[in-house]
Amino acid sequence: MLAAVILVCLATVLTVILLFAASIFRKRRPGEPPVVAGSLLWGSAADFSRHAVNFLHKCRSVYGDVFTLRLVNQYITIVMDPHSIEALSKERNFDFDPIQKQVNWNVFNFSLVEPKKMIKDTGRTVRGTYMKRGMTSYVDNLNMACDDMHPDNNNVTEEWAAEGLRDFAAKTIFDALFNSIFGRQQSSATFSSQKVYENFEVFHEYFNYLWLGVPKKCFPAAMKALGGLLAQPSADQLLAADDTCDYIKNAIDYMRLHGQSDSDIKGHNLVYLHVNYNTFRLAFWAINHVLEDPKAHEALVAELREAVDAKVDSDNLATFTARDVEDLKILDSVVQETCRLASGVFMVRYITKDTQFEDSNGKTHLMRQGDRVAIYPPAIHKDPEIFDEPTVFKYDRFIDATFYKNGKELRNPVIAFGTLCPGKRYALLQLKWYLLTAFTRFDLRLQPGAKAEYDYRYHGHEVLPPVDDVNIDYRPRSEFARLDFASE
Template sequence: MAIVDNLIDLSLQVYSQFVSFSLLKQVLILIIIPFLYNIVWQFLYSLRNDRAPLVFYWIPWFGSAVGYGQQPYEFFEQCRQKYGDVFSFMLLGKIMTVYLGPKGHEFIFNAKLSEVSAEDAYKHLTTPVFGKGVIYDCPNSRLMEQKKFAKFALTTDSFKRYVPQIRQEILNYFESNKNFEMKNKNEGVVNVMKSQPEITIFTASRSLMGEAMRNRFDESFAQLYSDLDKGFTPINFVFPNLPLPHYWKRDAAQQKISATYMKEINKRRINNEIEGDKDLIDSLLKNSTYKDGVKMTDQEIANLLIGVLMGGQHTSASTSAWFLLHLAEQPQLQEDLYKEVTGLLNEKGTKDLNDLTYEDLNKLTLVNNTIKETLRMHMPLHSIFRKVIQPLMVPNTKYVIPKGHYVLASPGFAHTSENYYNQPEKFDPYRWEGNSSTSADDGVDYGFGKVSKGVGSSYLPFGGGRHRCIGEQFAYVQLGTLLTTFVYNIKWRLQGKEIPHVDYNSMVTLPEEPANIVWEKRETCIF
């Protein structure tokens, strides 16, 4: 008790002395003490040889948020030159340990479930966007089964059906959107940051969710998904819920999209319109029972549908926007793509783009390499996190990453590094000629089908390990159909002098606006 009494007396004396100071002195003390503590703490931290070197920062708690948030790849390169491939930095109160390059990919993506957790890293960020009970708002075993449920819509037979459906949606957009209206216009200007999210929503909903669900979507849904996108920002990573406008828009968008899915689900339930193989909604309504006998609720199915469509929307909207911008800067590359498409049609004895099938898409080497090169230069997610749930040793070092810290992999950094690619800043699809990234390993099945176990590659646009994106093939189908439809019908150029810079305000690497292209019809345009 005496010790407690002494502490109370000391605290009262300190407080009494503090309140006796002028307001200016009080403010200075409140500012200076945290700064001094921050510097002393960093000095003591630096003396530990079992910790990765920590990037020095002046502002307590805030850390390196500005440098990382504005230009993550430049920030990583500066740190790499000073500290090597492994280092840590403070990000809004959280210590992130970065491991760059293929060895870092292997270390983080293939870490054991007992060591790191994607759920603990992302749950607070994703649950308000997708909803409860799905993706990271459930145990990892549940997520693996949800991926398996969703893979129904990602089979070869499905892709064969999707190609004409996706193409028709794009042509409908060319006809009806005010920036195209190709039946009445021969040229025009379009902002790809408006057109591509809309086209992505329409094509993905038509193919994956079916015609009935597509008819419930209009252009406003692209804005709703954009509002959901804004839920993935660094501030959301730290503060999942704040009384700010973009949080309100996120929540309103989630509720409206979820309610739209629920209307379609309820309609099918009431009318007994469940066959099991019509589309993804149909499949989930019939086949979404976990191994332990628990069934997904209809609300959880609606939430999973949000996640599935949004996962594709992220990749395809950003990737198609970027390749349209890069191709606008390289008219000769557009012509090469056009010749590849028309050349294949000629071999088939036709001039009708509608005769281009799923099998044909796989034969269009330059088309696929253009997509591949775009994903190299503009991987949609610049950083991938995991939370450490037990002390984690970094191989071939003395570093131990403590429980509660985070690890960060950045395949996008390797994609754009001259350590792995010649002239990485140059958009050159021809660099991939004769170069396949397909792994030769036997793969591993995490519960949703086999994926490559080897992730020690410099090129991982769809991530790796148990959380590898299952939509890679669908992305190539959607993007390949989109690219061939564009080059067959129009040619285009930049409206400005150069390609827009990357906007890193979101965790998705999008072009800064305005991102306008000027288009004109080709002779082969179907309109």
């Protein structure tokens, strides 16, 4: 077994070397963006992996808003101009389909048949009436998860309990997300929210290597974790369960209609779970940043508890619509600021044919067929011309605020999930509801000396993880209103 793994890895290295040899002799053509100078072997890969944002800002100062990186054997043209995002997203010769195929196959072991049609078909199940039904399930599951955090069989005490913040979030928001996707009766000893959380913690360490094409067999720990993540209920079991979410059921029906296997379905289910895992990561950072800033903590708790007090009825139930939650200005600003700081998403497209791309300043750049073109939102999110003190968390930064670059207002100053995510509103609403619930039901504080730091090695992930967990104290509040979700 070990010998086979070594042979696979050696074959991969040889392939990369051959491709690399061809790539380094490539000549720049007239009109193409400048290529950033890098190492003979890796190109700019090492510089990018150390701290992508700082590296890209340095490149912009030397090469301008559009330049090309060589990452080993791949060429990626980076567009740093935020006003060009819409044009890049709408360019027909810049195709996301080959990128999602690469990620789905290299990371999750499956391919989609007619993926564009599927995204369109299943995307409706995270909007409108479907979103409202999903939110109801999520809210119910979150209430149950919070109940389980009460010590002594839910009898509230005045004692503080200690927990790692990531573990606290895993037992609350991730548990609620997991069970609202797969249903509570589908949980088992091998496939539960806790086991999936533990396996994701391992699997995501290797994510950037996997999507670039390094075989999973080179990473035994990743293979073992993936096995646990794929230990899911069968498609028939998920379809038969009343509490499986609409998205999963719709995706199963679509994939079966197009002749895809149960193995393919499990791989796709894992992609959806991975997306929700990013919501959990954002929840960690939102609570951490709020607890680090006493003014933010005081302001947010005051807004949330005032909103709850205004809604609570004689049965001690406070009912909110999506719009009620979205209208809370401090909460919205905290979430936007968290997304700005924590996002690591890479908006990459494959160039299907030579293209003359015109940026927002009217300058044309020749984009080469077979290369990739990308916007890197974190580099925009940390631009000091757009955001004052860009590495500092400011809870009220987005309250009634507008942002500018080169004297022009930005339409979308924060791009946390890319431009193609159909469930963006749903994910942000789930995050906001979690913060509303957590600060309504618990007193929270960081333990002395606790300080979370972003792990910048994972730029390219949708949301950056922390280097290490931080410890918090939490105490269930003796009096709180239960929260309920209602349609508009």
